[in-house]
Amino acid sequence: MDVTRRTDEQAARWSGASGHAWVEAQAVLDELLRPYEDLLVDAVSAERGGRVLDVGCGTGSTTLAVARRLGPAGHCVGIDISEPMITAARARVEREGTPASFIHADAQEHPFEPAIFDTVISRFGVMFFSDSVRAFANIRRAVRDGGELHCIAWRGPAENPFMTTAERAAAPFLPNLPARLPDQPGQFAFADRDRVHRILKESGWTGIDIRPIDVECVLPESELVPYFTRFGPVGQVLPEVDEQTRAQVVETVRAAFDPFVHGTEVRFTGACWFIGAQA
Template sequence: MTASPTAQTYQAAYWNEAGGQAWVELQGLMDGLNKSVEEAVVETAFPGAGKAVVDIGCGAGATTLAMARRLGAGGEALGVDVSQPLLELARGRAEREGLANARFALGDAQTLDIGEGRFDAAMSRYGVMFFSDFDAAFANIRRGVKAGGKLAFACWRSPADNPLAAVPTKAAAHLLPPLPKPDPTAPGRFAFADPARVQGILERSGWSQIAIDRLDAPTPISLEDLTTLSLRMGPIAAALRDADATTAAKVREAVVKALEPHVENGIIPMVAGCWMVTARA
């Protein structure tokens, strides 16, 4: 279950540079789109008021802040991420909201020492599919959770369960250099599509009482916003980095044309096809 050693380095570089900066600029859009998944994760992971929770791959902090509010002043929510720009945004949001019980740490949860048996629960919204060594990462997270403590995370199911995800890329492919062929076993968005794989990783890393349930979360979005996300994050964004203005305009036109048939009453009624995974330390 160990990926290329370069995977960890690539993820850190991406989220501290182009990917992280794009998310900072699109934070409101990202939070709004993923609100239903955020609520499901926080509800599932919540260990009780006054407890401690670690949020893996917290990004701009939406899930950490939501859990901090739920835990109350006597609790602690620690968000962990590899992206300095996103954590700076998260810290600013916590400060503005006066959430002193929300804290953030820079580091890779695969190796970062978060303390032994310190947390009552660990959670993640889309933050656990990018480790270079999944077994090592989940073993490290388990060390940070008290005996009997809960793990709860949302991850994507297969591309077939999320058909709109491929529409922009397919529409733009003829205008761009060949895009890398996705490896379903490599760290990435759909790395946990196979529930048997997830089960095996968690079992080998010491978790028990594992449950993997379908989560179909409504994520309605406007045509304009989905076009923006498609062009600013993911494979198209990487391919456009060195493209000229004419090519960029043609790509945008192709993406809009491909997404237009999916608009209903002014909105694309997208649904995130996920797994909600739970386990005990």
């Protein structure tokens, strides 16, 4: 599949059902992913102030958290390909009055002003580029010399069984589940550490540091069924099936998650890379 087609597919997906699902579940997902947000906020130096770019900012939670840390001395800019998510993010910043702003665009192609940012961050926003080297080179040009990159991305599916439980359990009922292809845009596109290192090196970054982190995540049990019926491969296919099949999928998949359920909470470990580099 060529780069243009992959980019168009990502734009359609995140401005369509997937983007709207994230907006609708914004509060739940913000809490689920809060530990990762905290790691990125801690990585940004409040003393340095300056300008921060949040790549794949979604509905803006991390952008706003960093903006609050920087205070009036800095400014955080979020960029995302999803129109509904950027609209939600802009509504949040308007309500809050935090020094942040948002761009609806593809960070791979957007004509950033050269050397305008001091730091780039991303919480699960860099795995969807159709051409990762091109994307990180474009982002690099927007960062001043000596600036920093801090990203969090998922490791492989084998290390994240929670993330693949739904599709494994639903497979007998949903033969058209989209496959997760190695090194293709998607949740696990950055699973291969050596590939990530190569992407950053080829795109002009130095001082590359990629280390594993394991983060405990918590989801209310009451949100488990809405979660797996909205997101991931199952969430993409489920709206297309009849009610009987849907009921079978929901019952089977919910049972498959039992090992992660502890009373009123769903708990799992997120196996990720904490990626750092310098411009």
